[in-house]
Every structure is written in C-alpha cells, then in structure tokens.
Amino acid sequence: MNPLNFEVNATEDEARAGTLNTRRGVIETPVFMPVGTLGTVKGIRFEELESPELDARIILGNTYHLWLRPGIKTIKACGGLHNFTGWNRAMLTDSGGFQVWSLGALRKISEEGTEFRSHIDGSLRFLSPEISMEVQAALGAEIAMAFDECEPGEATREEAQQSMELTLRWAQRSKAAFEVAQAVSLRSPSQDKETQTDSLRYRQTLFGIIQGASHLDLRRESLERTVAMDFDGYAIGGLSVGEDKHTMMEVIEDIAPRMPARKPRYLMGVGTPEDLIEAVARGVDMFDCVLPTRNGRTGQAFTSRGKLNIKNARYALDQRPLDENCACSVCRRHTRAFIRHLYQSGEMLASILLTHHNLAFFLDTMKRVRQSIRSGQFAKFRREFTEQLNCGLES
RNA sequence: GCAGGGGUGGUCGAGUGGUUAAAGGCACCGGGCUGUAAACCCGGCGGGCUUCACUGCCCUACGUAGGUUCAAAUCCUACCCCCUGCA
Numbered sequence: 001m002n003p004l005n006f007e008v009n010a011t012e013d014e015a016r017a018g019t020l021n022t023r024r025g026v027i028e029t030p031v032f033m034p035v036g037t038l039g040t041v042k043g044i045r046f047e048e049l050e051s052p053e054l055d056a057r058i059i060l061g062n063t064y065h066l067w068l069r070p071g072i073k074t075i076k077a078c079g080g081l082h083n084f085t086g087w088n089r090a091m092l093t094d095s096g097g098f099q100v101w102s103l104g105a106l107r108k109i110s111e112e113g114t115e116f117r118s119h120i121d122g123s124l125r126f127l128s129p130e131i132s133m134e135v136q137a138a139l140g141a142e143i144a145m146a147f148d149e150c151e152p153g154e155a156t157r158e159e160a161q162q163s164m165e166l167t168l169r170w171a172q173r174s175k176a177a178f179e180v181a182q183a184v185s186l187r188s189p190s191q192d193k194e195t196q197t198d199s200l201r202y203r204q205t206l207f208g209i210i211q212g213a214s215h216l217d218l219r220r221e222s223l224e225r226t227v228a229m230d231f232d233g234y235a236i237g238g239l240s241v242g243e244d245k246h247t248m249m250e251v252i253e254d255i256a257p258r259m260p261a262r263k264p265r266y267l268m269g270v271g272t273p274e275d276l277i278e279a280v281a282r283g284v285d286m287f288d289c290v291l292p293t294r295n296g297r298t299g300q301a302f303t304s305r306g307k308l309n310i311k312n313a314r315y316a317l318d319q320r321p322l323d324e325n326c327a328c329s330v331c332r333r334h335t336r337a338f339i340r341h342l343y344q345s346g347e348m349l350a351s352i353l354l355t356h357h358n359l360a361f362f363l364d365t366m367k368r369v370r371q372s373i374r375s376g377q378f379a380k381f382r383r384e385f386t387e388q389l390n391c392g393l394e395s
Numbered sequence: 396g397c398a399g400g401g402g403u404g405g406u407c408g409a410g411u412g413g414u415u416a417a418a419g420g421c422a423c424c425g426g427g428c429u430g431u432a433a434a435c436c437c438g439g440c441g442g443g444c445u446u447c448a449c450u451g452c453c454c455u456a457c458g459u460a461g462g463u464u465c466a467a468a469u470c471c472u473a474c475c476c477c478c479u480g481c482a
Contacts, residue, residue: 037431060430098430106432119432145430209430240429248429269430290431297434298427313424344423351434 003205004143004232006264010374014257014283017373020264022090022142024082027057029264029285030373032276032366033092034359035293037062038069039085042293043355046087053329054356054363057089058142060288064096064127067135068118080140091141092288095132095174097167097209098269101150101241109149111166129173137181141204145235146174148209153243160213164222167211175229178206205232207266213238214247216254223255233264236284240270249278256283273302273365274389277382280369287366292358297351299343302358304385305393308336310354315340325388328360 005021020027034041034049036059041049049056061081066072078084081091099116100107106117113128129147136144147170151163182203208231212218226234236255239248252267256279259265266286267279276287292302301308303323308315310322321331322339330339330353342350365385372381 033430035431042431043434062431065431092430094430099432102430103432148430150430235430237430266430271429275429287430289429290433291429294431294433294435295428298436299434300428309426311425346434348434 003203004264006233006262008261010376012373012376012378013281015280015369015373015378016283016285017370018264018285020285022058024088024090024142025057027090028370030276030280030366030369031057031286032362033058033060033286033288034362035060035288035290036087036091037065039066039081039087041359043297043352044293044359046085048356049359050089054360055367056359056363059087059089059091061091061093061139061141062096062099063093063132063135063139064099064116066093066139067096067127067131068120068125072135072138076138080138082140090143091139092143093136093139093141093145094268095136095145095147096127097132097145097148097237098150100148101152109166111169113147114149129170130177133174133177133181137178137185137204143233144178144204144206146171146206146208146231148211148237150238150241151211151213153214153239153241153247155213157215157218160211160215160218163213164211164218167209168222168225171208171226171229171231175206175208175231178204207231207233207235207264209235209237209268210255210259211238214243214251216251219251219255220258223258227260231263233266233286234259235266235268235286237268239267240275245275248275249282252279252284253282259283273362274386276362276366277369277385280373281378281382289362292362293355296354296356296358299350299354301354302361303393304361304388305391306389308393310336310340310343310350312340322354322357323361326357326361326364328357328364330354330357330360 006018008016008018010017018029020029034056039061041059048054049059066075075081075084082088100109100114103116103119106119108115113126116125116127118125132147148167149163149170151160155163186203208226208229210219210222210226212222236252239251256265264285265283267284269289270279270287271289272291279287299309299311301310301322304325308322315336318336320336321334322336323331334353339350339353368381369378372378
C-alpha cells in the first residue's frame, strides 16, 4: 500500500506526468516545490503561493533549521508545522542531511550521527537518523526524507563509497525510526482533535536518498540497495554540489530511468529552469531549489529569455516588464525601471516582486511541462523553451 | 572686527615631509548564488598608454597662487571660502 497513491498518467519517452495524492491535496507531477526552510518561503505570503497564479501545491521545510529554532517543543505545542505556520497544503521536510554538507566546518560526522555547531549561537548539537525522524514526525509533513550524508561533487570514488555506505546504514536506521515514530503518533491521537481530521491522521511517507557522487557504479548500487529497503519514494541527492553540469546530467540520465517506475522520483536541490526540463526529460518527477527565491532576493530574475540582473544600469529607464512573455501579476504591473529603483534603494519590495515573478515563472514552466507531456508535445516544448532561452534578452 | 577650528577623490572621512593615486564607509559599476549559516557574498572604482599575463610607464589630483626641500595633501607666505565663540 502506497499512502501517496502515486500514479503516472502519461509518458513521453522518459518524461512522465502523474499525480501524487496526499492527505493535503493532489500534486500533479512533474512538480516544483518552493523551499521554505524555516516554515516560510522567503519573501512571499502563503496567499500568493496558493493563488491560481502560482498554485504551489507543496513546499519544503527543514528539519535542522526548525529543530534549532523555534525547536521541537514549540512546534509540538503549536500542533505541528502546518498548524504552526498556517500552511494547509502539502509539505516535505528535508532531514538535515544537506546541512551535513553545507555547514562544512561547523560539523563533525561519526557513525552515530553528526555533531553540529549551531550557526545561531554556537552551541553543540547532535543530529542522527533517529533524532531527525523524531523531529520530522513532530513537524508532520506529508513527505519526510531519510537522514543522509551529502558529499561534494568532486568526491573521489573512495570517499563517495564510504559516504554512500554510511548513507545506506543511516537510511536503514531512518526507516526503522520512522516506523516507530509513525506507530506512536497513530496510537496517540493529536491533542487538537478539532483541527485534525481523520484524513490527516494517515501516516507520513518517507523517501530514501541515492548518493554516490559522480560515480555511476556507486549510484546504481546506492539505488539498488536503497530500493531494497522499500521507501515511499526515492530521491537523487548529492547533485548540484560543485560537479559540472555535464556530470550532473550524466548521473540523472543513468539513474532516473532505473528508479522504480511506480514511485515518485525526486531530484534534490535542482535547479535552473533548463535543469528542470532536462531532468524531466530523463524521468524525474519532483524538484526543489532555492534559486527562484534566493536569486530573486539578490536581484536576479529568471525569464523565458534567460537571466536578468535587475541591478544593471541598462535597466534604469527600461519600461518593459521583467519578462515580456510572462503573465504574472508583477510583469503585468511593474517595469524593470521601477523594480531596479526599488532594488537600488534597498526596498524590500524589490525582493518580494522578484521572488514572486521567479516563482511564477518556475511554477508556470512546470505547469506547461505537465501539459505538454499529457498532450504528447513535450519534445516540442523542450526544444522551443531551450531555443527561446538561448535567444538572450537583447533581441 | 577679534579669537579659535577647518577646506582631501562622486560623497563622508583618515592621513600631517618620502613606503600616497591617497585608509575606511557610503554611492556607483560589474559578477556570483542549485535539498537556504544567504534581503547575501565577491570584484572594480582619477585619466591615458603598455604586456597574452604577473607587470610597467606617463599625465592630472588633496581651496587658490607662490615659496622652502633631493622630495609637499603634509612645512612657510598671501589670498578666497566655511564653521564656532566674543563683540
């Protein structure tokens, strides 16, 4: 029994269009999931994420960050992450595994787990598969992730293998701890019966993560042994962490089609609009990435003609919208000149508008990807999308 | 009018004889950002020429005009302007 009730409805070569049924709504795939590390997608309100214009069906939260602040006690006392934040659609929580990599010097890895020096106050914290599962159970997202170790892209075979083995052992422990946590939470009904309907008491789901850096044999082995543990879905981790694009695509092309066809396939942390489309073409169903939000905050717009740096002086008098082919509310109303002025002035609205547009562009692109797969036009869409992207902004 | 303080690059502001084309901030210009230690980080920022490049050379510049000195944003003289206090 798959609680996600994932179905593939249409395919075109390796590309797939499907539906993911969660206790908090249906998610059509391929899907882009905005990143909301701390329980908020930075720079945008939930109303806008839920609006027909953006219509984000699922967002991320982060175990490590929420565990440090506000902490599991607060989240539990406030009835889980959904009640706490007011986001009523689906969520996926990352396990903190990525922080094992990104926090670099602030952490120390052992068999048991990872010691982190908190980036907030410097205190020493210990995160393990068991703790991550316990925290993720308290957060209560529809999809939880196994606690993994992410290796840098240029990891040698030796390093990648050791890391992969550790991730496999952690996956086993994640799975075991997850089952325990689910049994506990199902046996003791939630405190706030009024808001939590029966349908929400369904168990969470857990995804396993494939590692192995750029070594295809390790990737395949990681895949095989992770699948043997039987997760609800599978993710490709450890990409876009320093390896070159070609290597990344090589791994995706080799691994995605070998992933179980009846389970969702999630490419973690990727990527640019062109990355998404290329990965969909290789069989990936789910994505998350900080690019639309982070780059929006830092002055970059993603457009159908490529990247636009709103800081550039050449936009000072530009009366055009960020993207002339975009129908989002920002592009319908505001000029590049105005948004540049806001950015130069340090106005928070600049970041808000750029974030909104970028998310609209990412989410709309994925919508068109889904439609094109369903109508058998994905190859054409992919070609045209890529061509337009390569036209550049100046023509 | 008298007494004191001060005039530095787009701007604020260090510097008080050579290591100063002149610290630092801001502004400006450009780049980066891929499971968010990120509303952040990095670089450039007088002009001209030279080398593929590390570089090298020349010109202009510290209120104005003179002067002292091998050497001046820094010392001296005069003038102009600004600020504070007293008349």
